[in-house]
Amino acid sequence: MSIRHIFFSFLLFTALSADAGYAQDIFTIHYPPDRIIKEDGLLGVSFSLTKGTAEKVVVRVNNRSIKEFGTIDRVNCFSVDLKPGYNTIEFVALKDNSLINKVTRDVFLRSDLIGAYRKPPPDYRRDSFHSGKRELCAECHQLEPTEADRKPVNMTALSDGGPEDDRSQKTSTCYSCHKGIMSYPFVHGPAAVWSCLSCHEENSTPRYAVAKPDTEVCFKCHLNQKKLWLNKKYKHGPVTLGKCTICHSPHAAKNAFNLYKRTWDLCVNCHFEMGSGRHILGDSFSQGGHPTKERDDPLRKGRELTCASCHDPHASDFPHLWAYDVENLFELCQKCHQKKMN
Ligand code: HEC
Ligand code: HEC
Numbered sequence: 001m002s003i004r005h006i007f008f009s010f011l012l013f014t015a016l017s018a019d020a021g022y023a024q025d026i027f028t029i030h031y032p033p034d035r036i037i038k039e040d041g042l043l044g045v046s047f048s049l050t051k052g053t054a055e056k057v058v059v060r061v062n063n064r065s066i067k068e069f070g071t072i073d074r075v076n077c078f079s080v081d082l083k084p085g086y087n088t089i090e091f092v093a094l095k096d097n098s099l100i101n102k103v104t105r106d107v108f109l110r111s112d113l114i115g116a117y118r119k120p121p122p123d124y125r126r127d128s129f130h131s132g133k134r135e136l137c138a139e140c141h142q143l144e145p146t147e148a149d150r151k152p153v154n155m156t157a158l159s160d161g162g163p164e165d166d167r168s169q170k171t172s173t174c175y176s177c178h179k180g181i182m183s184y185p186f187v188h189g190p191a192a193v194w195s196c197l198s199c200h201e202e203n204s205t206p207r208y209a210v211a212k213p214d215t216e217v218c219f220k221c222h223l224n225q226k227k228l229w230l231n232k233k234y235k236h237g238p239v240t241l242g243k244c245t246i247c248h249s250p251h252a253a254k255n256a257f258n259l260y261k262r263t264w265d266l267c268v269n270c271h272f273e274m275g276s277g278r279h280i281l282g283d284s285f286s287q288g289g290h291p292t293k294e295r296d297d298p299l300r301k302g303r304e305l306t307c308a309s310c311h312d313p314h315a316s317d318f319p320h321l322w323a324y325d326v327e328n329l330f331e332l333c334q335k336c337h338q339k340k341m342n
């Protein structure tokens with residue numbers, strides 16, 4: 001490598017690593033501001049660029065290019081998927097294929113399931129997009145909800161399906177900016193029909209806040225579960241705290257029951273010692289311990305054996321949150337091993 005090559009690599013390196021010091025600010029990032037905390041993994045982004053300054057804009061999230069703008073509009077909108085913890089969004093402007101400007105935004109996605117990311121860092125703050133004045137956005141988007149968004153919602157109306165076109169993405173004013181929020185295979189009843197205001201309060205401060213703890217919101221509709229679970233003798237730790245959304249996404253998720261992880265992984269996430277294969281049966285009984293996955297559940301046709309085959313994730317009248325009405329350990333074993341043990 002010649003001295004010239006080294007010199008140019010150095011220039012490129014400093015250009016990519018430097019954050020400030022460009023001749024002019026050509027980017028206006030409408031959203032997000034720097035160092036904000038989010039609770040949900042999908043983030044709406046919007047930016048503008050001084051006309052005639054760049055030919056191309058590349059957006060990188062956590063060092064991966066996720067979007068390229070060949071033609072740059074007056075206002076450019078898109079969404080990015082965040083990972084739990086720290087995320088960096090870079091807006092890179094190019095002219096003649098060289099970098100002429102770069103702006104970054106750091107966003108923290110809080111997560112109850114990852115110890116290190118449970119508490120947001122002190123130098124990050126919460127931001128409420130909807131509590132701000134958004135005149136520019138309102139030029140193209142309907143920002144105030146309409147009557148269609150406000151229709152009262154209850155379990156019966158939702159379970160019965162209601163008239164087909166009564167409530168949907170077509171009538172929701174939230175859809176144009178939040179359309180990506182439902183792009184997972186398992187969607188939650190009220191979110192699936194874009195009844196966003198059944199949980200988000202229109203006139204709260206900050207705007208669209210959700211009541212806490214989660215049970216305040218969830219038990220408004222899940223009355224059967226409320227009656228059933230609150231009367232049980234033992235409640236699961238997170239349920240006692242009212243934290244339903246530690247495990248369930250209120251919107252949509254990759255896993256059945258809108259769970260953030262598959263049941264086994266979810267349980268082992270907090271009860272990591274139970275994932276070792278040594279659960280229930282000691283060395284004397286069985287080398288590997290009792291299976292807790294990758295077998296058929298004898299009591300639930302078509303479902304896999306998992307932690308929830310023996311434990312109720314919410315509440316139970318029996319010790320260790322057993323999922324069945326059994327008085328002791330032996331009766332529990334018999335539920336599945338009747339023939340063998342008789
Ligand atoms: C000049 C018109 C215009 C303005 C002004 C505008 N938008 Fe958009 N926005 C659009 C259009 C058109 C779409 C739909 C794009 C599509 O369907 O891919 C959109 C989509 C979006 C999306 C969803 C993107 C996605 O793919 O998930 C978000 C988020 C968004 N806008 C946010 C904003 C915000 C925030 C503002 C104000 C700072 C704003 N928009 C201002 C035209 C505009
Ligand atoms: C102009 C586009 C736009 C429209 C329309 C819109 N939102 Fe948003 N919303 C955003 C952006 C941008 C954010 C901040 C980034 C993010 O969370 O994706 C946001 C954030 C939120 C938040 C988090 C709290 C906050 O204020 O930052 C909630 C809750 C929310 N929106 C609900 C709704 C609901 C409910 C509707 C419909 C009644 C709606 N939004 C309509 C763009 C929009």
Ligand code: HEC
Pocket residue numbers: 037038039040041174178181188190191192194195196197198199200210214217245250251
């Ligand atoms: C079943 C109740 C429920 C419904 C229905 C619902 N949400 Fe949410 N949403 C929540 C909860 C709970 C949170 C987490 C808020 C928190 O912990 O601060 C949340 C968070 C959000 C956030 C992110 C806030 C952040 O800080 O990152 C956005 C954006 C959002 N919801 C938009 C929507 C939209 C759009 C709809 C309609 C499709 C919708 N929600 C429907 C309960 C709901």
Ligand code: HEC
Pocket residue numbers: 153154155158159188189190198199214217218219220221222244245248249250256257258
């Ligand atoms: C506005 C009413 C409403 C609210 C509020 C609500 N739900 Fe639901 N939920 C429904 C409906 C409707 C269904 C689908 C009907 C059914 O299968 O029970 C459902 C289904 C579910 C399911 C089962 C999904 C499945 O695959 O069987 C879970 C889990 C769930 N909700 C959790 C929650 C949690 C957690 C909250 C609070 C953050 C909540 N719900 C708040 C109406 C609601």
Ligand code: HEC
Pocket residue numbers: 214215218219222225236238239242243244245246247248257259263266308313314
């Ligand atoms: C520790 C994780 C966890 C927490 C916390 C949790 N759930 Fe669940 N939930 C699950 C799992 C796992 C399933 C699926 C159980 C199965 O496989 O049978 C489920 C199933 C459900 C179902 C559908 C089946 C049923 O039993 O009715 C609903 C509704 C539900 N949960 C609502 C809630 C509500 C409301 C809360 C808060 C009070 C909550 N969950 C808290 C893990 C959790």
Ligand code: HEC
Pocket residue numbers: 112113236237238246247263266267268269270271307308311312313319320321
């Ligand atoms: C967010 C963390 C978290 C998740 C996820 C979680 N748990 Fe728990 N679990 C707790 C806490 C906290 C307690 C109460 C403290 C204790 O007794 O250890 C508890 C207690 C229990 C107990 C009672 C222990 C006893 O001796 O009575 C059982 C059984 C249990 N969990 C099973 C599960 C199952 C099954 C799952 C998956 C569906 C699960 N847990 C997911 C946090 C969690």
Ligand code: HEC
Pocket residue numbers: 264267268271274275279280290291292306307308309310311320329332
């Ligand atoms: C085949 C039934 C069965 C399965 C599957 C099962 N458990 Fe258990 N679990 C039990 C029984 C029985 C006990 C009580 C053991 C005792 O009293 O010695 C127990 C006890 C527990 C306890 C409390 C006792 C302790 O040692 O702290 C927790 C927490 C727990 N299980 C979590 C889990 C998790 C997490 C999974 C999935 C990885 C799981 N269990 C799968 C039957 C089961």
Ligand code: HEC
Pocket residue numbers: 280281285286287288289290291295296297298299305309310329330332333334335336337
């Ligand atoms: C929810 C159903 C269920 C319950 C409850 C249950 N088991 Fe099992 N058990 C199974 C399944 C499924 C297998 C795997 C069978 C197979 O692979 O053919 C199994 C396997 C076993 C094995 C063989 C282990 C090996 O290494 O292959 C023993 C021993 C056993 N169980 C004992 C118990 C005892 C003791 C209890 C009560 C503490 C119990 N089981 C409760 C479903 C259950």
